[in-house]
Amino acid sequence: MPRTFRDLISENRRKSTLLVVGFMAFFTITVYVFTLYATGADARAGLVPALVGLGIGALLAFFSYEAGAGAILAMSGAKPIKKEDDPQLYNVVEELSIAAGLPLPRIYLIDDTAMNAFATGRGPKNAVVAITQGLRDRLNRDELQGVLAHEMSHVRNYDIRFAMLLAVMVGLLALLADGFRRWMWWGGARRRSSSRDSGGAGAFMAIIAIFAIIFSIVAPILGKLIQLAASREREYLADASSVELTRNPEGLASALEKLGKDQEVLEVANRATQHLYIVNPFKPFETRARGLLSTHPPLEERIRRLRALEGAAGRSNSVVS
Numbered sequence: 001m002p003r004t005f006r007d008l009i010s011e012n013r014r015k016s017t018l019l020v021v022g023f024m025a026f027f028t029i030t031v032y033v034f035t036l037y038a039t040g041a042d043a044r045a046g047l048v049p050a051l052v053g054l055g056i057g058a059l060l061a062f063f064s065y066e067a068g069a070g071a072i073l074a075m076s077g078a079k080p081i082k083k084e085d086d087p088q089l090y091n092v093v094e095e096l097s098i099a100a101g102l103p104l105p106r107i108y109l110i111d112d113t114a115m116n117a118f119a120t121g122r123g124p125k126n127a128v129v130a131i132t133q134g135l136r137d138r139l140n141r142d143e144l145q146g147v148l149a150h151e152m153s154h155v156r157n158y159d160i161r162f163a164m165l166l167a168v169m170v171g172l173l174a175l176l177a178d179g180f181r182r183w184m185w186w187g188g189a190r191r192r193s194s195s196r197d198s199g200g201a202g203a204f205m206a207i208i209a210i211f212a213i214i215f216s217i218v219a220p221i222l223g224k225l226i227q228l229a230a231s232r233e234r235e236y237l238a239d240a241s242s243v244e245l246t247r248n249p250e251g252l253a254s255a256l257e258k259l260g261k262d263q264e265v266l267e268v269a270n271r272a273t274q275h276l277y278i279v280n281p282f283k284p285f286e287t288r289a290r291g292l293l294s295t296h297p298p299l300e301e302r303i304r305r306l307r308a309l310e311g312a313a314g315r316s317n318s319v320v321s
Contacts (some may be wrong), residue, residue: 012158016165020061023169027057030176064168069120069128072167072276076118077268078108078130089136092145093129096152097244105129106157109136114264118276119151120164127155134264139255146242146252150278153241159234163276172270232297235278239302240309249310253303260299 031053043150053320083090089107097104098319105119105127115135121127129151154160269281271288280296282288 008139012162016158016162019162019165019169020065023173024054024057024061026173026211027060027176030056031056038276047115060172061165061169064172065122068164068168069122069126072120072164072273073108073130073163073271075268075273076110076130077112078110078128081107081109081175086136088141089131091146092141092148093152096145096149096245100152100156102127102156103153105152107131109133110268111231112264112266112268114266115139115259115262116266116269116277116279116281117147117151118273119154119160119276120167121155121160122164123158123161124155127160129155132266134262135259137263138258142246142248142251143255143258145246146248146255147278149242149245150238150252153238154234157234157237159238163234167272167276171270174272235297236305239306243306243309249306253310254307256299256303256306260303 026186028050032047035053056108081089086109093107094104102124102288105121105124106129108128108130110116110130110132111136112132114132115138117129117131117135119129120129129148131147135147136144149158154163239252242252246252256279262282265283266277266281269277274281275296277296279299
């Protein structure tokens with residue numbers, strides 16, 4: 001049985017709740033284990049830092065929800081534009097907002113010659129659509145409409161809330177893991193030396209150290225796996241939803257072809273925000289792309305599916321006529 005947009009919205013709300021709860025639990029356990037290792041305290045003494053970690057995790061989750069969109073826009077160097085700055089762009093977004101039954105989102109421009117776009121926000125009432133100057137300059141109106149319809153579909157499906165939370169929380173976990181690895185490098189030798197001199201307590205601390213190291217490795221990997229699981233399916237769904245809004249599969253298909261051929265590097269993109277963009281902002285020849293699994297489905301497959309929709313529509317019209 002095919003899923004409705006109501007089903008997609010409910011699913012994304014559940015995912016967002018689970019992500020926040022999981023993040024808080026993971027952050028609490030991580031702080032607890034790291035504190036035990038850093039201080040040599042026993043398990044009971046570590047409960048206080050665990051509660052502190054839970055409080056910090058809750059505050060970070062609240063920050064991610066309330067200010068995550070602003071943080072993402074700041075990281076991306078996006079600036080708001082007014083209708084008089086680009087009337088045609090606003091006209092396209094207004095048309096799509098009416099077609100989708102959504103409030104008009106705020107529109108931001110990223111001053112970069114690379115071609116890309118993303119949407120973010122807590123929901124349709126405070127959504128933001130951001131595009132790069134390169135994309136604005138090199139797409140015709142139909143192609144621009146296809147890309148913006150894709151982003152408006154993310155807004156309608158509430159993909160933006162889950163993706164926003166994921167971007168901020170993955171970034172925080174990566175910073176935590178990186179900070180611990182640096183601490184291990186500079187302070188770990190002293191800790192290991194003192195642990196060898198403390199008998200049974202040293203054995204306990206050795207076990208804690210192993211768990212701490214595992215946590216520091218698992219945190220960014222877990223974030224990447226969640227990104228992969230969340231991003232690929234939602235890109236296919238947003239492509240199909242954009243066709244529903246525009247009735248023109250070729251507009252988005254042609255835009256994706258241009259995006260795929262673009263060799264400009266989007267400098268402001270990073271591993272935390274990578275999954276937000278309509279296409280992967282990391283180019284195969286970039287150092288930061290090496291060793292990373294793609295958060296997006298293959299462009300060739302997305303274009304093939306869009307043109308299959310166009311072909312199906314054409315055959316249907318032929319039969320009707």
